[in-house]
């Protein structure tokens with residue numbers, strides 16, 4: 001049970017708010033398998049010591065005990081845990097409202113929290129699951145677009161100690177593709193970005209290389225020739241001025257292949273290749289190709 005000391009309750013209330021803010025940050029700015037950490041050490045540094053070191057340490061212990069215990073997402077409407085009738089856990093954080101891209105409205109919209117529950121186990125009293133660096137829980141959080149009131153988007157958020165990881169999402173995150181990129185290539189471009197954002201850079205590089213190869217085959221109408229021959233044929237179709245001024249898909253294909261053969265998965269290469277591919281297609285528009 002949580003200490004009833006008002007100072008402890010005040011600190012825990014502040015930590016609740018920071019968890020809510022961290023969940024919002026995680027869902028709005030991070031991608032699948034990326035993480036954020038809840039920071040609260042500065043709150044303990046600010047504890048008053050005029051009441052004596054012993055009491056200050058007692059406060060710290062009570063706060064740490066709450067933070068290290070189970071956390072419960074709560075329904076903002078009634079401020080009670082959503083499951084069971086057992087004692088409330090020390091930490092109860094409001095599930096935040098978030099801004100997400102709505103695939104129906106085709107823009108970023110405000111999504112309200114619909115439900116938030118701990119899916120690691122059923123109801124309270126909870127069983128605590130621990131690993132070396134702290135408690136492990138998995139929260140399922142759902143949000144509905146306030147503009148179209150469509151089907152809620154559902155996220156899984158894994159908590160390990162103070163670390164929160166976006167570990168699942170339904171439906172998959174929308175990836176906006178630059179409008180200069182031809183529609184026939186969007187699936188490769190989107191998959192490359194999702195792979196990269198999920199930490200699979202080598203797979204992302206493979207998908208960007210696939211995009212280039214499929215594009216030059218589409219333009220040259222050469223489905224069977226070897227890739228280097230098709231690239232050569234494609235480059236031959238471009239005006240000399242274009243080739244002199246804009247990134248060459250042929251050399252980019254070579255750089256991506258080299259990374260794949262060595263199984264490197266360079267983030268720098270992925271990002272520069274993504275930018276160069278967009279530049280190439282923007283240039284095609286300028287040249288009216």
Ligand SMILES: [Zn+2]
Pocket residue numbers: 102103104105106109145146147148149150
């Ligand atoms: Zn919407």
